[in-house]
Amino acid sequence: MESRIAEPGATGRGPRRARLRAGCHNMSRVTPLGQLGWIVARDVNRTIGGGYAAMELMRRTFVARGWMTGATNGVIVAVSRLTPGTNVLAYCTAAGWRLRGWRGSAVALAAASVPSSIIIFLMSAALVRVATYRAVQAGLAVGMLVACVLLFAAAWSLLQPYLRSRARVRVVAMLAGALALYFVGLTPVRVLLIASAVGLFMRPMHESSRGDGHATTHTTGGTPQ
Amino acid sequence: MMVFVVYALLVKATLTSFSGLASLPQIRQDFVETRRLMSDEQLTQAVLIGRASPGPVGAYVVAVGYFAAGWPGAVAGWLAMITPALLAIPLLATIERWLHLPRMRSLVDAVIIAGSALLIPAGIQLGRDALVQLWRVL
Numbered sequence: 001m002e003s004r005i006a007e008p009g010a011t012g013r014g015p016r017r018a019r020l021r022a023g024c025h026n027m028s029r030v031t032p033l034g035q036l037g038w039i040v041a042r043d044v045n046r047t048i049g050g051g052y053a054a055m056e057l058m059r060r061t062f063v064a065r066g067w068m069t070g071a072t073n074g075v076i077v078a079v080s081r082l083t084p085g086t087n088v089l090a091y092c093t094a095a096g097w098r099l100r101g102w103r104g105s106a107v108a109l110a111a112a113s114v115p116s117s118i119i120i121f122l123m124s125a126a127l128v129r130v131a132t133y134r135a136v137q138a139g140l141a142v143g144m145l146v147a148c149v150l151l152f153a154a155a156w157s158l159l160q161p162y163l164r165s166r167a168r169v170r171v172v173a174m175l176a177g178a179l180a181l182y183f184v185g186l187t188p189v190r191v192l193l194i195a196s197a198v199g200l201f202m203r204p205m206h207e208s209s210r211g212d213g214h215a216t217t218h219t220t221g222g223t224p225q
Numbered sequence: 226m227m228v229f230v231v232y233a234l235l236v237k238a239t240l241t242s243f244s245g246l247a248s249l250p251q252i253r254q255d256f257v258e259t260r261r262l263m264s265d266e267q268l269t270q271a272v273l274i275g276r277a278s279p280g281p282v283g284a285y286v287v288a289v290g291y292f293a294a295g296w297p298g299a300v301a302g303w304l305a306m307i308t309p310a311l312l313a314i315p316l317l318a319t320i321e322r323w324l325h326l327p328r329m330r331s332l333v334d335a336v337i338i339a340g341s342a343l344l345i346p347a348g349i350q351l352g353r354d355a356l357v358q359l360w361r362v363l
Contacts, residue, residue, distance in 0.1 A: 045279045046279055048276075076317065077337065077340060081340045082316060084240045084241065085283065086284075089307060109311075112280075112281070113284070115280065116278055116280025117306070120274055120284050120285070120288050137358055137362045138359065141362065144351055145352065148355060152345070152348050171338055179342050188343050189243045191339055192343075196332050199334060202335060205331065
């Protein structure tokens, strides 16, 4: 996978079109659209309680198949959090684009949104008050507990590389700062905007950011050291 | 005409929110209070259906669209739900283009760390809701 860093156009000096093509298509040979659609539909539409659990399931599949590195996933998660609307749909769109260009985006977005929309439409049309049934409530609670575990797993997988780096003290301070801002009453978006502003003036956390880090971070996502 | 209004109102709500149910206050303001396209009870039902079904929590806008304008409204709700997600492509392209710059890399690192921190209270809240619901049912 590292050999892809030598691709022309991915070095930051080539024409913009070539860089974008290299950025979104460099894994197209190993990402069939059908499989991408199936994985997204399966992982997004089998979780209850929010999209972060689904994002964690997709990360595990993408990384296990060698379609994406953990660091690339981190960038896509950051993008999804900065995109308005539903985070998991932004994640699917960005991941689809990263893996297979606009076709991948379209397939992933449709796979993530159409099945659940059809279910919701049918439930609305039938005026089914499913949430009032005890059995459904119990099932929902169990589903939410599973989602809760996946949420913590997602946080751990994102933080792990940073906590293993030499900047771990700064990482812990940032974590504490973000949590403090949240508990003071700031909305998540404001917390993320403040974090972005702090990040702009922060010393880089890993070696690849300093010199020719473009090759390792842009094309393969890189891993914080 | 009604469908376009429903789409415009829903997309306004989804474009100005950054997570699933964050669009709810804007939707209530527009659909229940200002235009009276649906009742509070219907809105509550839409949210319940959204939470009870698998998939994104933000998909409740499909039910909102349905209650406001029938099946064309549901389609408008689906379109309003996916429209903001398309912004992720230029955002990702821009970030990846500048990711070789230390400042951009630090910015992304900071967002990842802060975003991970925000998962912790969300997970605690979700776990607490689940346990309370289980206790109530059992």
